[in-house]
Amino acid sequence: MSNDTKEVLPRNQSLPLFDPHVADFICETEASKVPPIDAQAEDWFLEARAMEDPEIAVDDRDYKRIVDLTRQAAQRLHWKAMLNLASLYVEGRDPLYGNEDAVQLVEKAMRLGIPAAYDRMGTYYANSTGVDGDITRAYAFWQKAAQMGNPQALGFLGEKLTAGEDHPSIGMWGNIPVATKMLECALAQGYGQAAFDLHYLYVVLRSSDGTANGGGTPETKARALKVLHEGVKFGCEDCANALQIEFDHPFDLANMFAPYIDKARGLRYGMLGDALGFNPNRRFPNLDKILPLPPADLPPWDGQRKSLLDAAMGVRPPPAIPQPSAASLSKEPYFLAADYALRPTGLHSDAPTAPFSAYWQPATGQGVTEPARLLRKGEEFRHFSVLDANGRSRYGPVTWEQCLTIRHNHGAVEPRAVHGLLREVARPEPLLSCACGQACPVSGVWQPWVAADHSLQATVNQYWRQAWLTQGAPFPRPRRDWLLDLPDDEVTWHLMDMSLPEIG
Known part of the structure; x- marks a missing residue:
């Protein structure tokens, strides 16, 4: 094959240079771009992830088994497994494979159109992992990943575009309108860290280059408080720690954005922050069950870490027992x-x-x-x-x-996650489901769900989309609250649990 017809490797593809001064940004969703997940491969992947639980010391982990399970899943084109396998190669967990194999695996994922693979290639260029270091190319790949909807790239670049917020000057990257859209797009996909960066943009209104337009108002402070709270639900340790400080001992009483000192709330946020610091894979979608924002009263709590985490974490029913098939x-x-x-x-x-x-x-x-x-x-x-x-x-x-x-469960509503990240609860009797436009008929944990073959099921049918709702409250709306091009009538909400917090 002649050189002029030889395929350009994905790592060497020509991409537009990163442009921090773009006029606008359109939010895409990563889950709509990736290949459908094979259920058996997903189980292998989750089993491998469970074997890397932070509770297990690194030296005690069976990395041979972890690599084997991850490779099995990757061979079925499970995109997360493909990228995890690349990480295992870079870490030296399989002596037969190294950095070049990791790069080739990421390139395979890029050919499949996986946004996260472009983000990973950017990281490889930034860190000189299997390629010659080139920060300019790194930003080009991160820009491509963000345009495709990768939440990590969106969060990273969104934070960079707030660079003018302290001392704006000619040539700085300050682009607050686009930074805000990027961070909101990342947060809507469950990327909690974006909430921490967003709260700075919400609390004080700024011009496009980052110049502050006055101080915070009660409305902007309430917005910053809410987005940090949402970040805790999505696993943001920084958000939990910030709220612990705000409610317990704010640095500046005159500019605090919590409505009042509330050490009881601060204690709960602090405990959640500690849990996320130990295991960043945790999510607390039902946080409002045990720690709602003011002016709601705090529910009773026995002060025990386990009861707090159990109340806030996601839930799942016992798995249905399948019937034999041909x-x-x-x-x-x-x-x-x-x-x-x-x-x-x-x-x-x-x-x-x-x-x-x-x-x-x-x-x-x-x-x-x-x-x-x-x-x-x-x-x-x-x-x-x-x-x-x-x-x-x-x-x-x-x-x-x-x-x-x-x-093989006939479409049962059974969210899945790595072992230990969900709490098993009995199925409510009778089963109850509602359309998006209805008011919540009974207080409890509710799970949104779309058909298994829906193009957005990979981002909707997730336990971190659960919500603790009180009777009469509205259900979240896909377009308004998740920035998804998804009609309300394609989403159904299912009651998962209506028990009160276990407080000893």
Whole structure:
């Protein structure tokens, strides 16, 4: 192949230079850009993540098993597993793979259009990981990732665009309107750290270059307080610590944005901040159950760390026990555990071998009846006798279609997370669900949900979207509260738990 037709590696692609002075920014959602997640791969990925729990000392972790599980998931094109596997290679957790292998894995994810892969490549250029260090290229990749909706890149660049807030001058990066939009876009996708940077922009109104336009008002202070509180729900340690200080011992009484000193509230925020400092993977979506913002009264609490964290964390019902399926009673390569079912994806291949590990079946319309079978990358597709366009029989290759494993639970509302991040609760009786436009009929923990094949299910059907709502309160709205192009009537809210906090 001649040099002029040779593929440019994703790491070497030409990207526009980072421009901090763009006039506007459009919020995209990362979850709408990534390949659908294979349910079996997700279980392998979550099992591997649980084995890296902060409670387990690094020297006691079984990194061989962690790498194996993560690689299994990555082979099914689980995008988070692909990037985690790259990190494990960089950390030296698999002696057979190193920085170059990590870069190639990230490039594979970039070819799949995964925004987080562009963010990771930017980090590699910033840190000289497998590529020659180049901070200019790093910012170009981060800009691309942010434009595609990656919340980490949005948060990073959004914070950089507040650079003029202290001493604005010619040539500085201050671009407050775009910084605000970037940070709000990141926060809407559950990136809690963005809330901490946003609260500075909310508490004092600023011109586009960062110049302060007067001091804070009661309205701007209330907005800053609320966004920090939302950040705690999304796992922001800095937000929890800031609120602990604001309520317990503010540095400046004249400019504090908490409405009054409240050491009891400060104590609870401080304990949540400590928990997030130890395990940044924690989320507290039901924070309002045990620590609502003023003027709501504080619910009773026994002062114990466990009861506070349990009340604020996400919940899930006991998993449904699946019934045996035809695939679960079959032998390999047709076997599939009863926990899963299969759904054709519409992705076809005419290649002689499987392009990646997955379940594959002959595409419909070819006169071939064959159940889906598990094929590893590079395994040959079977040939079949089929009729051609003239009605003559021929023996040869056929078109194959990938099948995704999905939960075999008939669409049950069962959010998933790494072990230990969710509290199991009994299913409410009777089951109760509501449309977005309704008022909350009963106080409790509510979970938003869309159909399993919805393009935004990966960002809606998440435990960190749960909310503790009181009777009569409105449900969150996708466009207004999550910045998602998602009609209200496509989201249903489900009651998950209506118990009061356990206070000993």
